[in-house]
Amino acid sequence: MKITQSRFALLILAFFLFVGSAFSQSAQADIETLKKSAPKVFIDCGWCDIEYIKTEITFVNYVRDRKEAEVHILITTQATGSGGVEYTLAFSGQNGFSDLDDTLKYFSKTTDTDDETRKGLVKTIKMGLMAYVAKTPIASRIAVSYTEEQGLQAVADKWKSWVFSLSANGYFYGEKSYRYQSITGNFSANRVTPDIKIKLGLSANYYYSRYDYSGEIIDNDRESYSFSGLVVKSLDEHWSVGGFLNASSSTYSNIQLNVSPAPAVEFDVFPYSQSTRRQLRFLYWAAFSMTRYRQETIYFKTQENLLKESLAISLTVKEKWGSISAQLTGSHYFHDFSKNYLDLNATIQFNILKGLNASVYAGGSRIHDQLALVKGDLTLEDVILQRRQLETSYSYYLMFGLSYTFGSIYTNVVNPRFGSSTGSSGIIIIN
Numbered sequence: 001m002k003i004t005q006s007r008f009a010l011l012i013l014a015f016f017l018f019v020g021s022a023f024s025q026s027a028q029a030d031i032e033t034l035k036k037s038a039p040k041v042f043i044d045c046g047w048c049d050i051e052y053i054k055t056e057i058t059f060v061n062y063v064r065d066r067k068e069a070e071v072h073i074l075i076t077t078q079a080t081g082s083g084g085v086e087y088t089l090a091f092s093g094q095n096g097f098s099d100l101d102d103t104l105k106y107f108s109k110t111t112d113t114d115d116e117t118r119k120g121l122v123k124t125i126k127m128g129l130m131a132y133v134a135k136t137p138i139a140s141r142i143a144v145s146y147t148e149e150q151g152l153q154a155v156a157d158k159w160k161s162w163v164f165s166l167s168a169n170g171y172f173y174g175e176k177s178y179r180y181q182s183i184t185g186n187f188s189a190n191r192v193t194p195d196i197k198i199k200l201g202l203s204a205n206y207y208y209s210r211y212d213y214s215g216e217i218i219d220n221d222r223e224s225y226s227f228s229g230l231v232v233k234s235l236d237e238h239w240s241v242g243g244f245l246n247a248s249s250s251t252y253s254n255i256q257l258n259v260s261p262a263p264a265v266e267f268d269v270f271p272y273s274q275s276t277r278r279q280l281r282f283l284y285w286a287a288f289s290m291t292r293y294r295q296e297t298i299y300f301k302t303q304e305n306l307l308k309e310s311l312a313i314s315l316t317v318k319e320k321w322g323s324i325s326a327q328l329t330g331s332h333y334f335h336d337f338s339k340n341y342l343d344l345n346a347t348i349q350f351n352i353l354k355g356l357n358a359s360v361y362a363g364g365s366r367i368h369d370q371l372a373l374v375k376g377d378l379t380l381e382d383v384i385l386q387r388r389q390l391e392t393s394y395s396y397y398l399m400f401g402l403s404y405t406f407g408s409i410y411t412n413v414v415n416p417r418f419g420s421s422t423g424s425s426g427i428i429i430i431n
Contacts, residue, residue, distance in 0.1 A: 034138040035061065039097070039129070040409075042069035044320065049118045051416070056122045059138055060129060061410060067354045068409045070095045071132050072320050073125065076276040081192020083110030083163050087121060088276040091128045092320060097135070104128050110163065162191045177212040197232040197242075209385070220385040224250040237271040244285060253389055254372045256294045262287035279316040285309070291372070298373045298391075306371075307334045322350040322357075333369065342366040355405045364396040 041060045043050060054062055063069050072092040077085050085108045093100035106124040108117045133139050168185045183206045191198040204225050211218040225248065232242035244262040249255055264285035270278045287310070292303040310331035317324045325347045332340035345363030352358055373391055382388050 034141060035059075037136050038138045039132045039136060040068060040070045040095075041073065041129070042066045042071070043073050043075070043125075045073075045075040048075060048121065049114075052118050053122055053125065054411070057126060057129070059133060059142060063409045064405065064411045065354055065409055066320060066351065068095075070097050071129065073128070074277075074318065074320060075121075076318050078276050080107060081161060081163065081190060081197070083165065083190070084108045084112065085117075086276070087124070089121075089124055089128055090277065091132075093132065097132055100131060100135075102128055102131060160191070161193055162189060164189050178210070180207075180209045182207045195234050197230070197234075199228070199230040201228045202226070218381060218385070220381075220387060222251050222387065224248070224252065232266075234272075237273065238268050240266045240268075240272075242266075244287070251294065252387070254294050254297065254374050256292040258289065258291045260287045260289045277318050279314060281312075281314045283312045283314070293372055295374045297371060298375045299371060300375065301371070304371075308332060309334070320351075322348070324348050331369070333371075339369045339371065340366075341369045357403050359401045361399040362397065364394065366394055367392055 038060050040063045042063050042065065043053065044066065060071075066072055070093065072094060074090040074092070076088045076090070078088075080086050087106040087108070089104045089106065091100075091102045091104070104124050104127060106120050108120060112120070130142070130144075133142060165188045166186070168183075170181070170183050172181045173179065185204045187202045189198075189200045204223075206221070206223045208219075208221040210220075227245075227247040229245035230242065232240050234240055241264070243264055244260070246262075247257070247259045249257050262285040264283060266281055266283045268275075268282075269280040287308050289306045289308060291306070293301060296302055308331055310329065312327060312329040314327045315324065327343075327345055329343045330341065343363070343365040347359075347361050349359045350357070370389065370391060372389070374388055378388055378390070383390065
């Protein structure tokens with residue numbers, strides 16, 4: 001059979017397509033084989049954009065259980081003086097990489113968008129993963145590049161580390177028999193350096209609601225204003241000294257004006273440089289409280305000047321096994337030690353075993369220092385609408401949860417169709 005020139009060309013093209021397809025399938029198979037040997041990673045971060053991280057970092061295997069991981073990445077945060085965020089990324093090796101740990105930091109600016117922040121986090125995660133990837137066969141597919149920036153110069157800070165913020169919010173809601181409105185405004189000025197921390201804030205709040213019940217009109221409004229000032233001087237990695245200055249006015253609390261200057265000292269058992277992972281702080285302050293009341297109190301006072309002292313003990317621990325955050329605060333007035341206050345609150349999140357996690361949020365207060373309570377009986381409207389503070393000797397709250405997850409340990413695939421909801425298949429949650 002005679003083969004024309006065009007048929008011959010088609011045969012040659014088909015041959016190369018077949019060889020190319022076979023080569024492509026072989027290359028893809030090689031990549032998949034390498035991917036199976038890549039490090040298993042668990043990202044311990046409840047607020048991170050995990051799907052974006054999986055999309056941008058494809059040279060590792062993501063697992064949903066920390067105990068299956070070879071690299072556990074714990075991401076913790078704390079606010080910076082400029083209004084940004086300091087992200088601490090603790091890389092812990094396990095299951096074959098137990099001798100390899102590292103800690104990296106990433107700083108976002110207050111003007112960064114969410115997209116800029118997640119890109120910065122991804123870049124930092126990539127850098128931290130290189131030490132683990134280098135010990136696996138998939139390292140042969142990794143390329144490292146360096147971009148040199150020209151003409152970088154130190155820039156003088158004309159603001160001298162001061163950061164200012166101004167905000168206002170309004171909310172309005174209404175229906176036939178009810179309407180509600182709230183207006184809030186806030187201003188802050190902060191300056192934070194390694195040696196000194198200054199935080200100043202002003203706020204104003206106004207709330208109004210109106211009820212129409214069977215033709216009877218019930219109005220309710222509350223307003224409050226406050227100023228807070230804090231100055232802290234760093235002494236060393238454990239000690240700090242400073243002071244507070246607070247001023248407030250509130251219709252709900254029966255305060256016409258309260259001004260309270262308070263010198264303070266703090267000691268942290270752990271170095272402040274480890275504050276995103278662990279803290280055990282003892283904070284003591286003594287305040288001179290000058291108060292004018294809107295109405296006469298149950299103690300027949302319209303104004304008084306009092307001295308009080310307070311001590312707060314705060315514990316924060318964030319590790320691979322979970323986290324603990326607790327604070328115990330106590331205070332009393334010197335003129336009458338029976339006028340005191342004690343508060344304890346705690347949050348515990350614990351990884352009990354593979355796939356099983358528990359969380360507890362609890363707190364309680366012993367209250368014997370309500371000096372501003374209005375004399376006389378309150379009306380039913382005052383109680384229901386919370387126009388005035390009520391007398392009490394205690395308060396408490398409790399919330400707990402238990403979750404169990406099972407199934408495939410791998411979570412590499414990202415599928416954004418119909419949103420990011422995960423459904424409930426294979427997940428048991430008890431609250």
